[in-house]
Amino acid sequence: MPTEELQRPHIIDIPEEQQGAVYEAIGHPTATKRFYIESYGCAMNFSDSEIVASILGTDGYSATSDIFEADLVLVNTCSIREKAEDTVRKRLEYFNSIKRTNKGMIVGVLGCMAERLKKSLLEQEKLVDMVVGPDAYRDLPKLISNLSSGDKQINVLLSREETYADISPVRLESNGVTAYISIMRGCDNMCSFCVVPYTRGRERSRDAHTIVKEAQDLFDKGYKEVTLLGQNVDSYKWLDTSKNSVVTFANLLAMVAEVDPLLRVRFSTSHPKDIDDEVLYTIAKYHNICKYIHLPVQSGSSRILELMNRSYDADWYRSKIDRIYEIIPECSISSDIITGFCSETEEDHQESLAMIDYAGYILSYMFSYSERPGTPAARKLTDDISLEVKNRRLSEVIERQRILSGQLNKKDEGKNFEVLIEGLSKKSDKQMRGKTSHNKVVIFDVHPEYKIGDYANVYITSSTTATLFGTIIQ
Numbered sequence: 001m002p003t004e005e006l007q008r009p010h011i012i013d014i015p016e017e018q019q020g021a022v023y024e025a026i027g028h029p030t031a032t033k034r035f036y037i038e039s040y041g042c043a044m045n046f047s048d049s050e051i052v053a054s055i056l057g058t059d060g061y062s063a064t065s066d067i068f069e070a071d072l073v074l075v076n077t078c079s080i081r082e083k084a085e086d087t088v089r090k091r092l093e094y095f096n097s098i099k100r101t102n103k104g105m106i107v108g109v110l111g112c113m114a115e116r117l118k119k120s121l122l123e124q125e126k127l128v129d130m131v132v133g134p135d136a137y138r139d140l141p142k143l144i145s146n147l148s149s150g151d152k153q154i155n156v157l158l159s160r161e162e163t164y165a166d167i168s169p170v171r172l173e174s175n176g177v178t179a180y181i182s183i184m185r186g187c188d189n190m191c192s193f194c195v196v197p198y199t200r201g202r203e204r205s206r207d208a209h210t211i212v213k214e215a216q217d218l219f220d221k222g223y224k225e226v227t228l229l230g231q232n233v234d235s236y237k238w239l240d241t242s243k244n245s246v247v248t249f250a251n252l253l254a255m256v257a258e259v260d261p262l263l264r265v266r267f268s269t270s271h272p273k274d275i276d277d278e279v280l281y282t283i284a285k286y287h288n289i290c291k292y293i294h295l296p297v298q299s300g301s302s303r304i305l306e307l308m309n310r311s312y313d314a315d316w317y318r319s320k321i322d323r324i325y326e327i328i329p330e331c332s333i334s335s336d337i338i339t340g341f342c343s344e345t346e347e348d349h350q351e352s353l354a355m356i357d358y359a360g361y362i363l364s365y366m367f368s369y370s371e372r373p374g375t376p377a378a379r380k381l382t383d384d385i386s387l388e389v390k391n392r393r394l395s396e397v398i399e400r401q402r403i404l405s406g407q408l409n410k411k412d413e414g415k416n417f418e419v420l421i422e423g424l425s426k427k428s429d430k431q432m433r434g435k436t437s438h439n440k441v442v443i444f445d446v447h448p449e450y451k452i453g454d455y456a457n458v459y460i461t462s463s464t465t466a467t468l469f470g471t472i473i474q
Contacts, residue, residue: 035061036070037172040088041078043268044200045111047180047229049076050169052110052137057170059141067098072106072144077113079195081370085113092127106147108132112199115156116374122152134185134200135159158186158201165210168217177422177453179223181214182206183252184230189271191298192309192376193341193369196231203231205238208247208255215259224420224453225264228256233267234274250278257286262455264420264437266290272297272320273311280327291328292439295320296336300355301348304341307381314351321359332362332438337397340369340390342381349393353400362408362440363466364401368394402465409440409463416473417442419458421450434458442468 035056039049052074053063064070073095078084092107099105108130109121115133122131130143133156143153163185171179186201187194215226230236236249247255249267257265265288270279272295283289299305302313312320324331337352356364368390371383417436425431425443433443434456442458450456450472458470 033061033071034064034069035072035074036064036067037074037076038091039076040084041076041080041112043180043227044182044185044229044231045076045078046172047169047182048111048134048137050172050180051164051167051182052076052140053170053172054167055137055140059144063170063172067095068102070105072108073098074108074110077109077111079112079116079199079372081367082372083370085117088113089125089127092121096127106130106144110134110137112195115158115199116195118154118156122154129153131156133158135162137164138162159204160202161204163204163206165206168214175423175452176222177420178225178227179218180229181211181218181226181256182229183211183233184236187231188235189232189311190309190376192307192381193298193338193372195372195375198374200231203235205236208238208240208252211252212255212259215256215263215265219260219263222453224262224455225266226256228252228265228267230267230269232269232271232274234270234276234279248278250276250282253279253282253289254286257282257289261288264288264290266292266439269294269296272317275320277323277327280324283331284328290437290439291330292332292334292437293324294334294336295324295359297352297355297359298336298338299341299344299348300352301344302351304344304348307342307377308338309376314355317355318358330438332440333359334439335359335361335364337364337366338369339366339393339397340385342369342377342383342385344369344385344393349396352397356397356400356404360408361401361404362438363405364397366394366397366401406463406465409465409468412440412460412468413463414460416457416459417468417470419444419456419470421452421454421456423452436468440468441466442470444470444472447472 037049039046075088075091077088095107099107107128109128110132111134114131118131121128129147130153135158136155139155143155146153184205186203187197188203190197218226234249236252238247240247270293297317298308298310300314305313371378419434419436419442421432421434423433425433430446431443432446433441435441444458456472459473460468460470462469
């Protein structure tokens with residue numbers, strides 16, 4: 001996906017763009033300084049925060065979940081929608097209110113918003129002391145040190161090489177079962193609505209051997225599932241100079257799957273134009289590669305897809321859906337859908353609704369169009385759909401997906417699924433929750449013979465539009 005929202009594995013049916021996460025982790029054993037970090041937006045941002053935590057840990061910091069005891073406060077930001085930026089600004093205003101009584105506290109902004117709004121945040125709004133882009137996290141210790149001179153600090157330079165491959169992430173807010181592995185950074189697709197190529201730079205793929213090593217280390221520590229992350233994972237391509245051969249995404253999937261049969265492998269996100277038969281056959285071949293693909297369509301209208309510069313039309317996308325089900329009949333598919341894009345008609349909107357039914361999405365991440373300054377759409381197209389119409393169409397898309405999700409979950413009743421237990425239910429400590437290979441959440445009663453991190457066979461007894469309920473069977 002050029003800009004598709006990457007989702008954290010434990011977020012289920014709702015987009016998390018506005019959901020912040022406060023991280024607490026073990027820091028440097030002799031740390032005398034504390035940092036507090038909040039992350040917003042895509043899974044790549046949450047993964048980046050784990051890299052930042054590692055870098056700060058080597059500089060003598062440990063994490064805290066209490067902002068009032070923090071020496072350093074960081075917000076890892078998202079620019080994909082205006083509402084996300086508004087949320088971050090409100091948080092920065094709150095942090096500055098704390099800073100008025102804690103004069104030594106440093107406030108910094110990381111990530112995509114830092115790259116896009118560096119001048120505004122530092123000079124005009126004066127909300128931060130430091131602005132650091134996605135490719136400059138190694139520079140954090142130096143930037144923090146330079147603040148002692150009284151000057152604001154900034155580094156938002158984009159790199160053609162940085163992948164942070166040699167940095168071992170600190171697993172923040174970890175359940176000890178699932179983890180992210182970033183396999184590439186940046187994006188070469190230029191979807192007209194998307195700001196990501198301008199905030200994260202061009203695509204570059206990480207050394208495949210370091211990815212496999214990270215997966216092996218996680219499994220050795222008891223993790224049972226990894227999610228391979230990239231703006232467009234299917235375009236992963238790394239030259240192994242030792243063998244003078246290219247490692248493709250399909251090759252990488254197989255390499256990670258072969259770490260151990262008990263290590264589940266997920267990935268996010270795929271661009272429809274790049275996911276090929278080699279990837280699909282690899283998914284079908286390995287039991288531990290999850291039978292789930294997030295394949296953002298954005299619109300069901302060929303006319304709108306052309307305006308979005310998505311590089312495919314609706315018929316081509318439908319043929320890709322057909323091919324997935326042909327090679328992996330049991331596969332679950334999800335999507336991203338934008339309503340109210342420039343010049344979208346009711347006919348275009350109806351085609352998006354029809355695509356939901358055709359593709360059989362188990363869930364979708366659905367948004368109304370939010371124009372982002374600097375994108376091709378903002379420069380060349382007119383945002384001419386009223387907010388009222390955007391929201392009405394969004395409501396219709398949400399309702400269509402809700403009905404379909406309920407129908408698909410209903411079909412799972414009476415079936416058995418292998419479920420990876422990820423933790424206790426959020427509603428009751430007498431129940432556990434886990435996921436199927438197909439990315440469906442399952443709730444079931446605590447069983448004395450099963451613990452978090454185990455696989456369990458679960459018989460599905462009932463369902464809602466978002467969740468399956470069942471019983472462990474021996």
